[in-house]
Amino acid sequence: MPGPAPKHPSTRARRNNPKADFRTLPSKGRAGAAPAWPLQPDVDRVAARELAQDRVASLQVELGEAEDGRTKGRLRRELSKNEMLVATLTLQIEQATDAEVALWTELWATPQAVIWEEAQAHREVAQYVRWKIRAEQGNLAAGTEARMLSDRLGLNPLALLRLRAEVERTDEVEERGERRRQAPRTQRPKKDGGDDDPRGGLTVVR
Secondary structure: OOOOOOOOHHHOOOOOOOOOOOEEEOOOOOOOOOOOOOOOOOHHHHHHHHHHHHHHHHHHHHHHHOOOHHHHHHHHHHHHHHHHHHHHHHHHHHHHHHHHHHHHHHHOOOOOHHHHHHHOOHHHHHHHHHHHHHHHOOOHHHHHHHHHHHHHOOOOHHHHHHOOEEEOOOHHHHHHHHHHHHOOOOOOOOHHHOOOOHHHHOOOOO
């Protein structure tokens, strides 16, 4: 389990250079195009499609050699079933690849992508993308893996804090903080409505 997140510099009571050990990431995200998608299509689906394609080829040969109508009917039904399986797997592979590339492109435009690029974490990000897409398709185990990688990649505020980084604040937030810092401190209430100068209550004795 990850340890407690470090305190943000703004919450520390004593500090000389509060942001010396924290890095600020650009709020507009990483500039430039996303790297090339590094993973091949899902190996399980590709293998299943190849097996179905082999079965289709075998059934076509058997159907050509069959003589009685009953056998031909059975082979045609099985052939149709396997052809449908090939088409379904092909569509699933294409859709999954499109979804993975879309999420990959989106992630590489985030502020966190600056850290990933420096660390050469391309394949780790790609693994997160694959688990995330599978999770969105209903795979519960994939959802667990995606959450774990999400923490390692700093994809939520607490995880980003553990990486000792923060996204730069917007101008509005900075201006509000500056106004708060420049506001005069609340003065102590005056006693009896008198002046703050303690000498104000003295009289000269002759």
